[in-house]
Amino acid sequence: MSTNLSPVQVATAGRKPMISREDIIAAALKLVGPHRSVSSLSLREVAREAGIAPNSFYRQFRDMDELAVALIDLAGQSLRQIIGEARQRSRTDLSVVRGSIEAFMAQLRADDRLLHILLREGTVGSDAFKQAVDRQLVYFEDELRLDLIRLAEANHTGLFEPALTSKAITRLVFTMGATAMDLPDDKYAEMTEQVVTMVRMIVTGTQVLGESTKSVR
Amino acid sequence: MSTNLSPVQVATAGRKPMISREDIIAAALKLVGPHRSVSSLSLREVAREAGIAPNSFYRQFRDMDELAVALIDLAGQSLRQIIGEARQRSRTDLSVVRGSIEAFMAQLRADDRLLHILLREGTVGSDAFKQAVDRQLVYFEDELRLDLIRLAEANHTGLFEPALTSKAITRLVFTMGATAMDLPDDKYAEMTEQVVTMVRMIVTGTQVLGESTKSVR
């Protein structure tokens, strides 16, 4: 274990690296896509794409697993920012649902490689791999939960089990996204409507079930 | 392409096979599990487990992809039978939801290898692979849709977009199942409750949204 876990080199002495983690990440992203998963990439393949010797890879990452986790974390950050922006645009009404899902699907359609990774790699790969994906999912669930609570308060509706609701929505949207990834462009609009309707079902159900209690916890 | 797609040999002449497709499938099932996916199995590995020469594999399957599709189809059949039995036990009320999900989770907990495959392999692997999983999912959605319609008629409730509802439920349950697979045994009861609640949200939402129309189409 190195004591320097930061991507910024301490640089007490010696030469600066010419190959950065970012170069390798960029190379990996060039290789993945709707028909290619991170877990199927080989170290040599990534090195080849990055234009470096295979063993130079080890200067930046311990192994492919560490690269994969880095990719997943990046993907999570990127998507949360996109959804966060969509949320800002419409805060207090139900259109936040539609807005967020539309932003999500648009990003998917734009062939966002990072997003492909996040949607698809959750079920295969090493434990470290799966945990990284799960961690990102939990971030989404947390943010969505707070949103749901805010929404319920603003509309004076009940809210049943906000944590479970946000988990159901997150997981459902991600699965549907993984399916949508392989679809031709002209199916995206239809798919978006389907997902919006599905999420409305959950939100409506949650409000109704919460009506008796009117509790937000 | 062979004209004989049936697993039963025509046997017009010559020796009967001593190695069956079933032997190879059994060997593959011994190798998969919560921490091992079909897409990571090698032909030689399966042959080794089956106790046959690597090239004998080709007498039964064109390649690993064909084996994987066979496994997925088997998994779908097996699970549909299990859920079908659960459905028989309680036909006309909402307990069909709980019953089916409990049967599903119990099977998962019993370490059903076939089920692991079906839950996990949908997002990676070849196109043939993904299509096979999708085909099984659609079977489930169809059966569930008919159930939902029957349920709505029996209870005289409305039903909004039954096809979309069954799709949402199926996909959500499968994703949650894939997550549950990696959990320790003592979390299964809690997980089951969570999934039941999530599905109730969808069903409730569907009924409320359908109330205005009272249509079952």
Place this chain on the structure above:
DNA sequence: TGTACATCAGTGAACGCGCGTTCACTGATGTAC
């Protein structure tokens, strides 16, 4: 500024391995007479 030295990022060559696939074969089983 100039010189001697230390550091270490990146490399080229090589390793042993397991892989999918092929080939020519062998010998048990079934068929024809």
Place this chain on the structure above:
DNA sequence: TGTACATCAGTGAACGCGCGTTCACTGATGTAC
């Protein structure tokens, strides 16, 4: 029943390949004086 022959399920050996990882190295950059 007995014999000659055809079929073809299963095999052992070999192939070339890409893989992850190692090793000893080189030479540009930074530091000390």
